[in-house]
Amino acid sequence: MDPQQRIQELTQRLHHLNNQYYQHDISEVSDQEFDAMLAELNQLEKAYPDLAQPNSPTQRVGGTITKQFATAQHRYPMLSLGNTYSEDDLREFDERVQRGLEGAPYSYVCEQKFDGVAMSLHYATGELQQGVTRGDGTRGDVVTANVRTIRTLPLHLHANFPADVEVRGEVFMPNQVFNDLNQEREQNGEALLANPRNAASGALKLQDSALVAARRLRFYAYSVLTPGRHFTSHSESLEAAAAWGLPVSPTWRRCANIQEVLDYIHEWAQKRFELPVNTDGIVIKVDNLRQQDQLGLTAKSPRWAIAYKYPAAAARTELLRIEYNVGRTGAVTPVAHLTPVPLAGTIVKRASVHNANQIALLDLRIGDMVFVEKGGEIIPKITGVDFAARPAGAEPIRYPSECPACGTPLVRPEGEAHYRCPNERGCPPQLKARLEHYVSRKALNIDGLGAETVGRFFDLGLVKTPADIYDLPQRRAELIGLERLGEKSIDNLIAGIEKSKTVPFERVLFGLGIRYVGETVAQKLAQHYRNMAAIMAASAKEMAEVPEVGGVIADSLALWSQQPENQHLVQRLQAAAVPLEVTGEPPKAVSDRLAGLTFVLSGVFENYSREQLQELIQQHGGKITGSISKKLSYLVAGENMGPAKREKATTLKVPIISENELLALLPTAEAD
Structure with a gap:
């Protein structure tokens, strides 16, 4: 088939499937079939780059490197809204609207005030052209490449759209994604996102x-x-945007008068906490667009709109005790148990205090009356103590010196906030959490074997390591005897285990739960070494030279690889046919022009992304490393390169070259 025709077919089909999945929750094809089409399109675009479309579905995964964000002027200023916490103020706002419209009938639209980042999107002939942040309201940063990675956002609009349209909206991180990200950071002893x-x-x-x-x-x-x-109206424009395929929250409502506005505010005071995204109030707008024009603007905000903000969610309650939980990496996390108290739509019984430093900073004591808030209205956390109400004789909390699960003395690595249990092979919560991580959606994603089921199997002694999961199909008769597991569930579980043998190698590497080896690092390691055997044979020094890996990750991975238990685990996974290598051909060699030369790339480059330059170097026989030494052939310097690398290269007399000088080392066709 003609490459241009096939690229067009795949692009249209993938756009349709994305819309069905993210806008209508419909999966028309399996994940494997979708990934195969996306991979085919990606290969065609690499082979025929002039045929690739700017809004190709391949842009969803990113890969563009932006050395510096350009700025753009908004065609229509992005004004801020006046805020109020008072219903009386809303009634006064309504009176001003009534006077401004000289008694003409009018109505409002109420919308949730999502707590994210305001964004302006420009579509021309239905194609996404540009994404610009609010900035100062007049100019903002152009972040188009980053916006294209938002999977719920259509890269091209459906039928019946204007030739030129600007869409305003809110970019946000869903609460569950935020919780997952913070949980991973807490496991690794990193500072939590606010x-x-x-x-x-x-x-x-x-x-x-x-x-x-x-x-x-x-x-x-x-x-x-x-x-x-x-x-003619704002409500009509929202309905049109949804018809074009744009994500519009279904929570908006047209209200005939100010009383209906207040009813909406009261209704959502608690219901808003059921949404997947934070909200901190309600935006009220006059619906008719001509009436908006008639009311006009002040210097900073429109006269036809106002934002009502809910009071901050906080509560005061008693600290009953501190429980210490052990995570997948051995990090011991304190959790406060509280006298139940209503807060932000839920009854709060527990709150985070993060680590020993936070306990000391707050000077917490059992029996204290503490102030609790929801961080970002998601995670309850203790923010202070009512010292006037402190019980007489209350003793400072002593952080445990031994693991609460297995009794092993805790350690606190230098520079880390968390105490850790070093008993990786015998501490039950760590073993169970690693199994739960292995079967999780971003790792092996084993259908029928979720966290609860695998935890139950662990408690029953059926599985202790990921390799034991692949023995479960041979124990079908034993599984049938378990409560709450019917034959159909067991068959689905066994099918899910078999399907897990088709995931990419980098997800297996991530699923092993090696400390500091997250999704991105696993991907980089898989691309560099291409199989598990090569990774385990590499020294910490060698791995530290892999771009974006570094010394801390390399030391952790090398230590993991040296342990006999892990070597045995990998052998069992290999025997079970779990993917432990990258499939497909390695980057095709184009020439040996750079054979014997090693390169470090640092900074942001003008014509190519860092990954593209790495691939070019490897295609011509060169090697990529992550650290500067006397043996290094060249340091390729982009903009914003760290001064420490430049200084070290200069001291060691390593040649420092630019992107264009690197390209000049390649055969003429590449340099051109």
């Missing part, structure tokens, strides 16, 4: 769009702007 809004904002500022894609951001549209008048 709230989903900051996490979303930070993700949009990342220069590598592949990292943005991993943050799983989402988008809700709340405004449509076009040259000329295409709609």
